[in-house]
Amino acid sequence: MSASLGPHPITRRSLLGGLAATSGLIMLHPFAARAANNQAHLRIMETTDIHVHVFPYDYYGDKPNDTMGLARTASIIDAIRAEATNSLLVDNGDFLQGNPMGDFMAYQHGMKEGDVHPIIKAMNVLGYEAGTLGNHEFNYGLDYMNKVLAGANYPYVCANLTKGQLASDPTKDELFFKPYTIVEKVVTDGSGATSPLKIGIVGFVPPQIMVWDIKNLEGKAQTRDIVEAAKAWVPVMKEDGVDIIIALSHSGIDSGGPSDRMENASLYLAGVEGIDAVFTGHQHLVFPGPKSFDGMEGVDPVKGTLLGKPAVMGGFWGSHLGLIDLLLEKDGSSWKIVDFTTEARPIYHREDKKVVADVVDRADVLSAAEAEHQATLAYVRxxxxxxxxxxxxxxxxxxxxxxxxxxxxxxxxxxxxxxxxxxxxxxxxxxxxxxxxxxxxxxxxxxxxxxxxxxxxxxxxxxxxxxxxxxxxxxxxxxxxxxxxxxxxxxxxxxxxxxxxxxxxxxxxxxxxxxxxxxxxxxxxxxxxxxxxxxxxxxxxxxxxxxxxxxxxxxxxxxxxxxxxxxxxxxxxxxxxxxxxxxxxxxxxxxxxxxxxxxxxxxxxxxxxxxxxxxxxxxxxxxxxxxxxxxxxxxxxxxxxxxxxxxxxxxxxxxxxxxxx
Incomplete structure (x- = not known):
């Protein structure tokens, strides 16, 4: 799963965001500050590829690690929410497997009736509005995954995972999860007036899970090409009256040309008419930002766009919080996007080759998983x-x-x-x-x-x-x-x-x-x-x-x-x-x-x-x-x-x- 992420110097915005949790200092996003009376600012926050890293702790090295941990990422969420007039939080998958806590829960503890997995307990604290599945959700089998997801107090969506053979029409597939969910918000515009906004959130998993986890999925599931599924479901979402469509794509960015059942299809997913913004993941990279995406046709790693549409990839293990900010304008009874910014905000930076934490732990997230953390420490030792x-x-x-x-x-x-x-x-x-x-x-x-x-x-x-x-x-x-x-x-x-x-x-x-x-x-x-x-x-x-x-x-x-x-x-x-x-x-x-x-x-x-x-x-x-x-x-x-x-x-x-x- 390679080049280093590289240093992340503290920008004025990230410094203010990190300080906000402790000092109360809040700096409004420019869209929130200048929205007109028919305009509203919407901030969408993404976590991705958490891989059970609730604590800023390296279980393999048995020592703290300031580059990781949902508890760290979580500590800036409230401040980042406060920078926006309207906001929502989503997760882009790969949260269930990836460190010894995940293995301890699956192989030693198990999931008894009524149990809530520690990663879900931690995520429930934060007020997610939707999530999708990554490929690692399937590593412990479908039954285990379903028991874990039952504890979430927010919906999971996936439009390209079916229970059987693929139908001739993707919208006729028998899916494991709802293909999309609609989040209805009452948003406040620049004049302080409120209006309803319907946000459609659709999710996708890499089709390759049928290879990587065939032992768990053969005869039980099937996957469809990401772009094919999106082209079928986006019109249905439009008919459902959504104003904007957000894609949760547990799939990376590859500009080598579209092909059937692409693993990293987010660039071409962005090209589907009707999708307004794309949250990506899976590659454990940061977008916008690093050199990894330089020179890719259709990819702007500075502005943070895929085929001109806003997109973000929020690192991995909680290293960054992905942010897409939209300036929406009411057009009659519907909304349209008139401007946007994207950012992957880090939880740490490097100084003289050393890691320096930009944020502190959020106590209630740590508390949610403390018992399982201690049990994991005993297990790994x-x-x-x-x-x-x-x-x-x-x-x-x-x-x-x-x-x-x-x-x-x-x-x-x-x-x-x-x-x-x-x-x-x-x-x-x-x-x-x-x-x-x-x-x-x-x-x-x-x-x-x-x-x-x-x-x-x-x-x-x-x-x-x-x-x-x-x-x-x-x-x-x-x-x-x-x-x-x-x-x-x-x-x-x-x-x-x-x-x-x-x-x-x-x-x-x-x-x-x-x-x-x-x-x-x-x-x-x-x-x-x-x-x-x-x-x-x-x-x-x-x-x-x-x-x-x-x-x-x-x-x-x-x-x-x-x-x-x-x-x-x-x-x-x-x-x-x-x-x-x-x-x-x-x-x-x-x-x-x-x-x-x-x-x-x-x-x-x-x-x-x-x-x-x-x-x-x-x-x-x-x-x-x-x-x-x-x-x-x-x-x-x-x-x-x-x-x-x-x-x-x-x-x-x-x-x-x-x-x-």
């Missing part, structure tokens, strides 16, 4: 075994890595046991695993870092972030090579003799950088990547993967192998060539995390030392630059498979290193 050496991921993108190694070891151990009495018992078992915590947008501390000694559940969750389940596929040696060719898209192409060229492809997510254990290989960075991010062979003749060996011999392209992985990858997640559900021969009932815990229990003391099964092909006279966490400086000597040098300070608190090829 429970020891499960020992490690004889440190586990860290600072160099996971440039060298064989102990944090990835232990995941692979556990998967191999498990799959061999599961398949020992099956038709696949005589096939060699390989294991594919990727580094999940590798800096990037997560920041300079977003790395696995477990010292030698006791391993607690918090450390296992740190090694494996997601509640994926173990799956195994049977593929050929040729397909193993192409799997690795896809992974090698992590790197830029280097010219032989280049000095300090950028090494890492910032658009390639670390969770798609699979290392396959059980084989040995080199990566030739002088050749271009064979596949693009969608698994299309853009350089079909390229062979970055060199000297691919099994048991000391060149791999046989026709030989069959079992490869242990997870349900995301085995189901087609990441668009790896020829890796899909039809290759799956074993779907485990156990999560990858549970398997790691059981492996550590079994071993009692693990040896996580990386076996060095992959490295880069030498390119004499060539060096490349990459960034990682500054704590990596003390670990350079531990890396044996490649030569790494300290290259000074990087951006946003990262450290810069040189790879000598």
């Amino acid at each position: 429970t020891p499960v075994g020992k490690t004889s050496a440190p586990l860290y991921s600072y160099f996971a993108l440039v060298a064989d890595d102990p944090s990835v190694q232990i995941v692979s070891n556990a998967q191999t151990w498990y799959i061999k046991e599961m398949l020992k009495d099956t038709a696949y018992k005589d096939l060699a078992v390989l294991s594919a695993a990727a580094p999940f915590k590798a800096g990037g947008r997560g920041g300079v501390d977003y790395y696995t870092d477990v010292p030698a000694g006791d391993i607690a559940i918090k450390n296992v969750a740190d090694l494996y972030l997601y509640p994926n389940t173990v799956q195994a596929v049977v593929i050929t040696g040729e397909q193993v090579k192409n799997w690795l060719e896809m992974s090698a898209g992590m790197f830029n192409t280097l010219e032989a003799g280049a000095k300090d060229a950028p090494l890492l492809n910032a658009d390639f997510p670390s969770y798609n950088f699979d290392i396959i254990d059980g084989v040995t290989y080199e990566i030739d960075l002088s050749q271009p990547a064979k596949y693009d991010g969608d698994g299309k062979a853009v350089n079909p003749g390229s062979n970055r993967i060199q000297n691919l060996m099994f048991e000391g011999k060149q791999i046989d392209p026709a030989r069959k192998f079992v490869v242990a992985s997870n349900n995301y990858r085995a189901g087609g997640g990441g668009s790896f060539p020829e890796i899909a559900a039809d290759k799956v021969v074993f779907a485990a009932p156990d999560t990858n995390r549970d398997v790691i815990v059981r492996y550590i229990h079994e071993q009692k003391t693990i040896n996580p030392s990386a076996d060095g099964n992959w490295t880069f092909k030498p390119l004499p006279g060539t060096t490349a630059i990459f960034e990682t966490g500054p704590k990596a400086r003390g670990l350079i000597g531990e890396v044996k498979s490649v030569k790494i040098e300290d290259a000074g300070d990087g951006a946003d608190g990262f450290a810069k290193f040189r790879l000598v090829l």
